[in-house]
Amino acid sequence: MSEPPGRSEHILVVDDDARIRQMLIRYFEDEGYRVTAVADGQAMRECLDKAAVDIILLDLVLPGGEDGLGLTREIRSRSDIPIIMLTGRDDVVDRIVGLEVGADDYIAKPFHLREVLARLRTVLRRRQPAIASVSGADSETFHFDGWRLDLARRQLVTAEGEEIILTTGEFDMLAVLAKHPGRVFSRDVLMDLTHGRTLEAFDRTIDAQIARLRKKVERDPKRPSLIKSVRGIGYVFTGKPDSPRL
Amino acid sequence: MSEPPGRSEHILVVDDDARIRQMLIRYFEDEGYRVTAVADGQAMRECLDKAAVDIILLDLVLPGGEDGLGLTREIRSRSDIPIIMLTGRDDVVDRIVGLEVGADDYIAKPFHLREVLARLRTVLRRRQPAIASVSGADSETFHFDGWRLDLARRQLVTAEGEEIILTTGEFDMLAVLAKHPGRVFSRDVLMDLTHGRTLEAFDRTIDAQIARLRKKVERDPKRPSLIKSVRGIGYVFTGKPDSPRL
DNA sequence: GCGATGACGTGACGGATTGTAACAGGCAGG
DNA sequence: CCTGCCTGTTACAATCCGTCACGTCATCGC
Numbered sequence: 001m002s003e004p005p006g007r008s009e010h011i012l013v014v015d016d017d018a019r020i021r022q023m024l025i026r027y028f029e030d031e032g033y034r035v036t037a038v039a040d041g042q043a044m045r046e047c048l049d050k051a052a053v054d055i056i057l058l059d060l061v062l063p064g065g066e067d068g069l070g071l072t073r074e075i076r077s078r079s080d081i082p083i084i085m086l087t088g089r090d091d092v093v094d095r096i097v098g099l100e101v102g103a104d105d106y107i108a109k110p111f112h113l114r115e116v117l118a119r120l121r122t123v124l125r126r127r128q129p130a131i132a133s134v135s136g137a138d139s140e141t142f143h144f145d146g147w148r149l150d151l152a153r154r155q156l157v158t159a160e161g162e163e164i165i166l167t168t169g170e171f172d173m174l175a176v177l178a179k180h181p182g183r184v185f186s187r188d189v190l191m192d193l194t195h196g197r198t199l200e201a202f203d204r205t206i207d208a209q210i211a212r213l214r215k216k217v218e219r220d221p222k223r224p225s226l227i228k229s230v231r232g233i234g235y236v237f238t239g240k241p242d243s244p245r246l
Numbered sequence: 247m248s249e250p251p252g253r254s255e256h257i258l259v260v261d262d263d264a265r266i267r268q269m270l271i272r273y274f275e276d277e278g279y280r281v282t283a284v285a286d287g288q289a290m291r292e293c294l295d296k297a298a299v300d301i302i303l304l305d306l307v308l309p310g311g312e313d314g315l316g317l318t319r320e321i322r323s324r325s326d327i328p329i330i331m332l333t334g335r336d337d338v339v340d341r342i343v344g345l346e347v348g349a350d351d352y353i354a355k356p357f358h359l360r361e362v363l364a365r366l367r368t369v370l371r372r373r374q375p376a377i378a379s380v381s382g383a384d385s386e387t388f389h390f391d392g393w394r395l396d397l398a399r400r401q402l403v404t405a406e407g408e409e410i411i412l413t414t415g416e417f418d419m420l421a422v423l424a425k426h427p428g429r430v431f432s433r434d435v436l437m438d439l440t441h442g443r444t445l446e447a448f449d450r451t452i453d454a455q456i457a458r459l460r461k462k463v464e465r466d467p468k469r470p471s472l473i474k475s476v477r478g479i480g481y482v483f484t485g486k487p488d489s490p491r492l
Numbered sequence: 493g494c495g496a497t498g499a500c501g502t503g504a505c506g507g508a509t510t511g512t513a514a515c516a517g518g519c520a521g522g
Numbered sequence: 523c524c525t526g527c528c529t530g531t532t533a534c535a536a537t538c539c540g541t542c543a544c545g546t547c548a549t550c551g552c
Contacts, residue, residue: 181398182386182397183345184372186351186365189341189352192341192354193341193342223409223411225401228400229414230414231414232414233368233372236400238398238400
């Protein structure tokens with residue numbers, strides 16, 4: 001609750017909407033933070049070059065051909081500064097991609113200022129490992145049965161070196177499962193993690209997506225070896241993790 | 247709904263909202279569980295120190311600077327107690343992080359009590375290798391009579407290298423038995439371990455499942471050599487463990 | 493030994509769960 | 523506006539497995 005006495009945290013806001021910048025500046029300065037607000041990626045770089053920044057609030061969509069995802073990747077390539085992404089309400093895909101690219105959290109617009117404050121404090125407090133494993137430059141690549149699943153490039157390559165083209169939804173599903181081999185995911189959890197919404201009764205969305213995914217990645221979709229069903233529960237990734245880097 | 251005879255599972259609830267604690271206590275005690283409910287991380291530690299706990303329901307956000315993620319990490323660093331995290335509806339990030347940090351499952355608030363019960367039983371029954379399996383410790387493979395039972399991949403391979411396709415229920419049954427060669431399991435225990443529920447009178451569920459399993463894994467199902475019956479008691483796994491891979 | 497009794501094996505049935513083809517709405521790209 | 527891809531939905535097929543029914547077998551008292 002109390003401020004760190006020595007110095008206050010420095011927040012960098014990147015958003016092209018002047019009203020939002022103004023609103024965030026006012027609110028967080030009232031809360032005792034130092035705030036710098038800029039409108040685009042170039043100004044962001046300049047700020048990062050000359051001032052110490054503790055956390056970045058980054059709008060996902062920016063004018064001038066740069067978007068938050070690219071900027072996040074850029075920042076992550078050389079720094080661990082916590083990043084909270086501001087996204088549209090329903091950009092579930094972007095959120096997941098954002099996390100994979102190295103953002104620490106996101107907040108959907110429109111947001112309540114109190115919520116932003118809460119998330120910001122959480123991220124600052126949490127900082128350390130958490131997503132840390134994700135933030136490693138290209139370390140987010142999974143190897144199993146000779147296959148390679150590259151989260152950054154969003155591509156899947158077989159043991160024979162052939163790339164398998166997956167749709168966005170298929171890739172997200174596979175990514176969630178492959179990240180936790182041996183873990184049984186319920187359909188609820190899968191729906192939440194891949195779609196950001198809750199499962200309705202008699203909802204076969206997950207099943208259909210799994211079937212389509214199996215048709216692409218399983219040698220014999222009738223006898224899956226990578227993704228197995230667990231009756232009454234959900235699905236589990238049963239690929240055998242290789243020792244990475246071979 | 248009779249009590250599990252010997253002992254009941256001990257649930258530790260960690261939530262700062264007294265109403266939620268009260269609600270969970272009442273419901274789970276009615277269901278025959280023992281419940282301890284505390285409000286913060288410190289109380290949680292004290293409880294863990296002095297009592298045996300079977301599963302933890304952990305609120306993600308807690309007062310006093312500690313949150314569920316940190317506590318989960320802390321618990322995981324020294325124990326495998328199953329953890330179910332209680333999260334706000336939209337904290338997708340925290341859920342993902344939660345799973346990565348080692349939680350076994352999560353439930354979004356507000357929740358239905360029946361749902362909590364279902365998840366809890368699932369987790370208790372299927373204590374997941376969670377992150378542990380990622381490290382490549384493939385100790386979760388059993389070898390007997392030249393056969394190989396791979397728990398992570400959920401597959402059974404004969405001495406001739408042929409895979410035998412088992413259903414979810416068959417695999418779970420075989421896994422329980424094969425983990426403890428020579429130990430006689432009563433039907434009650436098998437029902438509990440494979441279905442998470444107690445055996446009703448005149449319930450032939452286990453027998454049927456054993457019969458189906460034998461038909462797939464026994465050379466001569468009439469004269470079983472892997473899974474033998476113990477009249478009046480239950481079943482015992484009599485496969486000869488090989489020295490695992492030399 | 494012999495029938496009674498109870499335990500176990502197992503085929504069959506059907507409700508529930510899962511697989512999947514087909515369709516259509518939505519959306520991006522032209 | 524058209525076109526093609528993606529994906530949620532629907533309907534139906536396949537599978538799983540709890541239950542029932544009946545047959546066999548072990549055990550026991552006589």
